[in-house]
Amino acid sequence: MKHRGLLLLAALAAPGCIRAPEIVMVDRATALEEQAAGSFKDGEQRLARAGMNPTPVPLTPNQLEDLGIQPTPLVENISKTPADRVDDLLRRHCVGEGRDGLLVDTRRQCQAGRLSADDVALVDRVNRARRQLWSWMGTVRPGVPEASLRRNWQQVHAEGVVCGGWVEAADGTWGEKKC
Numbered sequence: 001m002k003h004r005g006l007l008l009l010a011a012l013a014a015p016g017c018i019r020a021p022e023i024v025m026v027d028r029a030t031a032l033e034e035q036a037a038g039s040f041k042d043g044e045q046r047l048a049r050a051g052m053n054p055t056p057v058p059l060t061p062n063q064l065e066d067l068g069i070q071p072t073p074l075v076e077n078i079s080k081t082p083a084d085r086v087d088d089l090l091r092r093h094c095v096g097e098g099r100d101g102l103l104v105d106t107r108r109q110c111q112a113g114r115l116s117a118d119d120v121a122l123v124d125r126v127n128r129a130r131r132q133l134w135s136w137m138g139t140v141r142p143g144v145p146e147a148s149l150r151r152n153w154q155q156v157h158a159e160g161v162v163c164g165g166w167v168e169a170a171d172g173t174w175g176e177k178k179c
Contacts, residue, residue: 068112082122089115090165095123096174097167101134101154102127106166106174 059067080088086103089095094110095103103123107115137149161167163179 082126085119085122086126087162087165089119089123090162090167093166093174093176094119095166097158097161097165099154099168099170099172101130101150101157104168109166109174 086095090097092111092113094105094107094113094115096106096109098104103126105115105120105123134146134150134153137153138144138146141149158167158177161177163177165177166174167177168174
């Protein structure tokens with residue numbers, strides 16, 4: 001029996017009998033890992049399509065100003081008077097000082113922005129006020145014809161027109177007032 005125990009012990013101790021289990025390496029993710037990672041195919045397709053569609057590029061306020069477009073103010077300027085607004089319209093050439101002393105709509109020459117409904121209403125109010133002034137001046141000086149009063153008023157008023165404002169010359173051409 002002793003020999004049998006030794007033989008059995010020798011057989012078990014032999015290197016061919018004891019071995020480690022095989023390890024299999026898989027380079028694919030498990031189903032759980034694939035679910036956690038998600039699928040980006042739809043997102044990649046949308047991104048590729050967006051890259052192919054031309055869209056406008058936003059411009060900075062400085063770039064808009066270089067093009068002659070005034071960017072909308074971040075805060076409304078409530079302190080602007082009607083006279084300031086008229087000066088702004090004259091500088092932008094949206095409105096001009098006519099030879100007859102009235103403001104004239106010259107929106108075709110407007111350099112920046114547009115003539116809004118509020119601007120048109122302002123021009124109408126200013127022209128109405130000027131006509132009322134000339135009418136009153138006629139009552140104060142009854143012997144002077146209204147055309148003469150108007151012409152004299154317009155000559156004095158032309159001196160106070162803002163520099164760069166759009167004015168009508170005696171020959172009917174339009175230009176900026178030089179200062």
